[in-house]
Amino acid sequence: MTQSDPRVLLDVEDVCKWFPIKGWPFGPKRYVQAVNHVSFHLYEGETLGLVGESGCGKTTLARTVLRLIEPTQGSIQFDDVDLMAQSKRQLRAMRKDMQIVFQDPYSSLHPRMTVRQIIEEPMRIRGLYTEPGAREARVKELLQMVGLNETHMDRYPHEFSGGQRQRIVIARALATQPKLIICDEPVSALDVSVRAQILNLLQDLQQQLGLTYLFISHDLSVVEHICDRVAIMYLGQMVELGSNEAIFRHPLHPYTKALLSAAPRVGQFGRRDRIILEGDIPSPADPPSGCRFRTRCPYAAECCAQEPKWVEAEPGHFIFCHRFQELDMAAPA
Ligand code: SF4
Numbered sequence: 106m107t108q109s110d111p112r113v114l115l116d117v118e119d120v121c122k123w124f125p126i127k128g129w130p131f132g133p134k135r136y137v138q139a140v141n142h143v144s145f146h147l148y149e150g151e152t153l154g155l156v157g158e159s160g161c162g163k164t165t166l167a168r169t170v171l172r173l174i175e176p177t178q179g180s181i182q183f184d185d186v187d188l189m190a191q192s193k194r195q196l197r198a199m200r201k202d203m204q205i206v207f208q209d210p211y212s213s214l215h216p217r218m219t220v221r222q223i224i225e226e227p228m229r230i231r232g233l234y235t236e237p238g239a240r241e242a243r244v245k246e247l248l249q250m251v252g253l254n255e256t257h258m259d260r261y262p263h264e265f266s267g268g269q270r271q272r273i274v275i276a277r278a279l280a281t282q283p284k285l286i287i288c289d290e291p292v293s294a295l296d297v298s299v300r301a302q303i304l305n306l307l308q309d310l311q312q313q314l315g316l317t318y319l320f321i322s323h324d325l326s327v328v329e330h331i332c333d334r335v336a337i338m339y340l341g342q343m344v345e346l347g348s349n350e351a352i353f354r355h356p357l358h359p360y361t362k363a364l365l366s367a368a369p370r371v372g373q374f375g376r377r378d379r380i381i382l383e384g385d386i387p388s389p390a391d392p393p394s395g396c397r398f399r400t401r402c403p404y405a406a407e408c409c410a411q412e413p414k415w416v417e418a419e420p421g422h423f424i425f426c427h428r429f430q431e432l433d434m435a436a437p438a
Contacts, residue, residue: 143338171205
């Protein structure tokens with residue numbers, strides 16, 4: 106992200122996604138609180154990382170903010186348009202500006218469609234590039250942009266390696282000239298040797314096309330490499346949000362510190378301490394009251410029975426913890 110381009114592309118305020126638990130005959134209705142009161146914004150041209158353990162609500166949040174899943178509550182502005190006020194038809198028209206690259210390039214490409222058909226499909230659905238020959242020209246251009254070429258157009262997905270398939274997925278996502286791409290663990294199904302190539306491709310495309318990424322990952326080294334800012338999620342809530350530098354060099358939330366300490370090759374924190382978290386993540390159907398992390402937090406105190414407030418600890422660095430100041434002061438230099 107450049108300092109001169111701070112326009113907000115996506116503004117998410119107090120979004121919740123609760124799924125009702127079916128077949129619960131007793132007492133009040135129960136819900137899985139997959140996403141709970143999450144607010145953040147995404148600047149045009151930046152990459153915001155969304156990090157947390159599996160099941161913490163990252164993917165549900167990403168789909169909810171695009172209204173691929175209906176939010177239970179909250180407000181979402183995309184490109185100065187109130188997404189919550191859009192009809193299904195209006196939303197469909199807006200989808201060309203927001204695309205998703207999924208984790209598994211093996212299952213996200215139709216095995217009986219050629220590369221040409223796969224990349225043309227979003228143009229056909231949105232009614233784009235209708236002049237004769239325009240779609241074919243666009244397919245060729247996109248293949249070149251992702252490091253493939255026109256000789257690949259009439260082949261099928263099974264003829265490609267995992268890295269090449271993910272390039273095809275990226276070409277398909279770019280077909281409609283989107284402004285925002287949600288990258289949902291885009292390299293975690295790939296061999297380590299090709300991960301860096303795909304990450305570099307995503308960075309090159311961002312520079313070339315001015316793309317904005319919401320980058321979901323549980324791999325902190327990938328997030329440290331590619332993201333401008335990072336948001337940490339725990340049990341459906343955002344617990345810390347800050348610049349790459351702030352999160353990896355000066356984490357404040359006990360959960361962020363524990364995550365970093367378990368990945369010793371990233372940031373500075375893991376080189377000093379190893380924090381072992383006791384117990385499993387509680388169920389989002391029955392989360393702890395107060396701070397959701399308090400059943401596993403080594404620093405939990407009486408005050409943690411109350412829900413913390415979202416505090417800006419330093420400019421642009423937000424934290425959801427009662428005790429971060431005293432814990433920060435107590436940390437070794
Ligand atoms: Fe730990 Fe309390 Fe902070 Fe929650 S509010 S992270 S329990 S110290």
